[in-house]
Amino acid sequence: MIGRGAVPVVDDSMRSRRRTVEAAGLASRSLGLLLTAVYMSGVTDLAPLVLSDDMATVCRLVLGLMSGANVLAVLAARNPCSRRYPLWSALQVLLDTVTIVAFVAVSERDFTQTTWPLLGLSISIAAVRHQFLGALLTFVATSAAFVLLVPDSPDTAFVLGTSAMTAIIAGSQSTAFARQLTTLQETRRALQHQATHDGLTGLPNRAHLDEYASRLTGGALGVLLLDLNGFKQVNDTYGHAAGDRLLHEVAVRVTEAGGPGVTAGRLGGDEFLILLPGAGAGAVAAACERIRDAIRRPADLGDGIVVTVGVSIGVALRPAGGEAGLDALTAEADAAMYREKQARRAA
Template sequence: MRKVTGRRAAPPVDDSLRSRRRAVEGAQLISRSLGLVLTAVYMGGVTDLAPRVLSDDMMYACQLGLGLMSASNLLALLARRRAGSSWYPLLSAVQVVLDTITIIVFVTVSERDFEQTTWPLLGLCISIAAIRHQLAGALLAFVATSAAFVLLVPDSPDTAFVLGISAMTAIIAGAQSTAFARQLTALQETRRALQHQATHDGLTGLPNRAHLDEYAARLTGGALGVLLLDLNGFKQVNDTHGHAAGDRLLHEVAVRLTEAGGPGTVAGRLGGDEFLILLPGAGAGAVAATCDRVREAIRRPADLGDGIVVTVGVSIGVALRAAGGEAGLDTLTAEADAGMYREKQARRAA
């Protein structure tokens, strides 16, 4: 049995993920702003946070840090505004790189030039990478910070301790972030599945009446063609071959309607053997052409398996709304229903 496939684009980023991304960017903006203030205070030597006299290398490190943190904050503002964009992962990754460089430079220079213990800041790099890019990001940050510390502070007596603490931080933070991301993905998939069930027919996969109503509401004021379809001979298929065969026929009809409708059309199932096709922007000519394609598609013999091949027909009622018209879907469907009834009556009288 062929699967009914829609013509929808890939679903947008889930609202919960977009909200989480914005929260991450907001936290980063606040923490970096605090970092900018503390760096300026450190450079000024007005508190006990820093030695009274900074080395030239430390002054350069602080200046570089101010520049990189400012650049990262600009990226964070952009990422927060485009939390659902396909560019977000790249913006996030660049921020991780800039933050890591900032902290590595500050830590390695201060550990080398002064008797200050600043290496715990390396854990901040790892935590940031873990939050943004789960376990893989945490491990990459651990490798980068550890390699920099070993190479740039070769005489530190704390090297083994630094590497051990950093490794534990990467594993714990990365694993937790990965687990959370997986849970969030599962919740998103469940939410999308429930939303699909609420707006689509369970048998055919076509949009249901609720979905069609919502879609039509977005077309208010525009031209709209409505086709209401009822299968001729469906009851005989059910009575002769059973409801399972009838269900397979409905699914096959759904596939054919989706294919025959053409680009821009939306086919849905109202229930039983009734279907509805919406043609946004269509005029009388386009509607008539669609009716012809639908009739041709439905009357083709349908192989339902188990050696069962059936042929059914279709009665179609048509309603048209010109651009600027005010008729809603209920009114148009009622008009199409009347036309479909007249066609059925004419067929029976023939």
């Protein structure tokens, strides 16, 4: 319908991508939790023989932060279309960054291990989730933390340079991918709209109406079949361009006059089909009068062309619990519309 319907914020491809990101986060943090537990146990060569008090504290902090991030990942994976998803994602980046910075700062300060390359991991995580801006902000945060917490490191310049390159490469690539995904989503929505809507008026086509009606099985349904009176004369007198403008104007008027919950579609030519779910005889009769009055109003087609046309309406009603499908109801409405036209010509 014209001016109705909202494009979903998250489509199937975006939903799948978000769930994949959350699954990867869960898997990597679960591995991190295992490695941290092994690191704390001292049973392998992964850690020094004796952990400093600060490192023991950091390890416990890491276990808590990664567990909390995993809880957020589960929420995000289960609700990838939620309005809160960006918040859950940002919080995970924050927790991951604090985890990595704390571990790197203490290990670089207290031991001979080289752990600063892990800072690039936090930048990459931010890039995947929040493109270039996320990578840039995380680079600034991790770099500032490294300079402040490991002031005597001889590798500071190298750390900052490597982190900057990671942010630029990962951030730009993630942003480019996000733009490509957005373009593909827009193209798919446009193609879907073209397949289900009339190109001239923007109203749903027969395929869309069939799909919509199939969801109303068993409920009361009113069907109106409209055929314009005088449309051929407009085409013959003023040309097809004027006729097209008239059809578009009629589509707008029919949609507005139908009222809330009504779906208007174009079958082709100057025929329109109106579906009124849940409507009884009284509501259908009232809708018919509104539509007749709306279409009868003079239509300004531009270039000084003002025309007035009428409409013949055929009605079919399905009571609640009825089994008639849209094809049968349309045929019934078509027969009623034909009888109205014949009566009009005979008058």
